[in-house]
Amino acid sequence: MSQNLHRTRRRAHVLFASIPAHGHINPGLGLVAELVERGHRVSYATTDEFTAQITDSGAEPVRYDSLLPGTSGAQRSEWPDDELTAQRLFLDETDLVLPQLERALADDRPDVIVYDVAAFAGLVLAEKWRIPRIQLSPTYVFSPGIEQVLGMTQDTAGKREVRARYDRYFAAQGVGLAFQDIAVPQRAIVTIPRGFQYFGDQVEDSFEFVGPMLSERAFQGGWSPPDDRPVLVISLGSAYNDRRDFYRRCLEAFGGMDRHVVLSVGRGIDPAELGEAPENFEIHQWIPQLKVLSHADAFLTHAGMGGVMEGLHQGVPLIAAPQAAEQFANADRIEQLSLGVQVDSGTVSPDELRDALSKVTKDPDIRGNVDRMQQEIRESGGLTRAADRVESLLEG
Template structure:
């Protein structure tokens, strides 16, 4: 029985895509441990892994991530500095045979090198392509980013790592990518060390159940994810746009917004603070989303057209990519009105060409192999 260690960061969009792979690896006879903060032990145990619990310094619960790249990377660095000795001690008497790690789990490559085992990155988002550095130049050349990279480099040298900071952060030795190649920018120029397996979808029964309306109305799902949900004006615009319409609207408002402050809730609306998104998407006709990569992939997996209302830079890239592929619309927050939301949803719901393009992407996703293909790459690391 091989021991496979997963190292991740405390984010649903990062942890959820890996859980079906954990279940698959356990079913194949491997023992899996998973380093996570206490708030994520339930899903990890449900997937079949043994949690290795650590205290995180990253934003969790009601805290929000910074919207700029440099402050976010500084958070990853602070987490890595604090976490390296903790995880090294936790695994001292139970060293893994291979390490699978998230793009933000920077301790993993250092620990894998010390243990003499392979490290395989699990990327739930875009990866480097030919010309990546040039395209990222405007971001990486800012004083803030240069300062963060200098600090990362100093930390790496103090830990005996000779790789420079940009290479360490952005260029793994081997990687699984849980998006379809067609969604990746410059997908045909990405190196062979990256294996695009598409979304890894598995059992989410631990998130609860949901039942489609008995009256047969088309389902419209509205969710801004789990972090940046303090948007009462956005939710009111949705209520105005689709209240008393032919849609059955399922709307997630998160933890921050006072439901009473939204005013009367139309009879055709369900309003929740948390919902089993994957289950609802299997019934939805359109998805209004912040375009986090996890939700975007779940929408594509189920062939659901999306209206993107992003907050962060990566989310905006996802929304723009949906537009480029002809399967979505992009509405910046400043342009969100009831009328704009109605029009975007109307266009997507009735467009046969959009449906055909989504069907092609669904076929690509199924052919990519998903969970089983990801597990194959991990097992390759054992050999």
């Protein structure tokens, strides 16, 4: 679609609703910026912890209080790693957030709502106010066989209780939603390439696989390598990253090598706790990951989908060290597609870490597959296709 056509569409009010977590907010920031660039007014429901990122993208923050981990009102310090606990937590969050959004937006209703796969308040609000909606999924979407891959096939009393609780909540809100609408939305923008989705050729056309929609993220700052040595990036993400023993094994494995290593240990660890760093290491609590990956030739990652997509977007082969939840399915997919290798962070030895690095940086099959996946990402449409899809909802 040409820029002229973009300009002829009416200026709309678009609401983004997400949960306060980097892996859910970051994948959509580029889309926010693109819609703002096209002349739309974008509001973004968020917490104090993410207002800087939201403002930098050009959106107007709509602040709410949350009970999720990492926020000032958190009811637990860590994200749950089992399905039922997570689903209960997200419903409690919905119950808390929805009335806040209703009050904040009562006199400024959006024309379209873009809601994260876990931001059920956005889904319910759209249904209540009869506003067009589209889900933004930073991970796998429903496809035949996906439940087997994710280990979610067995029906239990706990699952039935959770489904019933959601259905009661939806009924109490006076909306015609059911638990199934969470997993199978009317329509969705998916920020992974179809080739990375399990059974991607069987996913319905209402799911638009646009690939990662990455922006410059100027608010994160820059980074440049100190010399011309190859760069290894190590990060276990923003959750499930309290792994001091693993980081020490990385220091032993890669210390003294003829390469530069950037290690991100998370906000909860003081780098000094790991002891004296080898000369070729720099250790931080947080890094501008996308910028650092643009200089890397290997990425040792927890295999969170956001990090995986950032690495593949930059054409970087992966060493997956999954920690929790869907990260194990992501790591398996990385190996299936020969985009890298998988290690067990709990037991992997320094020698095995060095072997993994040698494998991903020297294997021509891995290199070729990473290049092909990077090309598929480039051809998936990205920001332009995603923004066109959101704008198409304004035409009805």
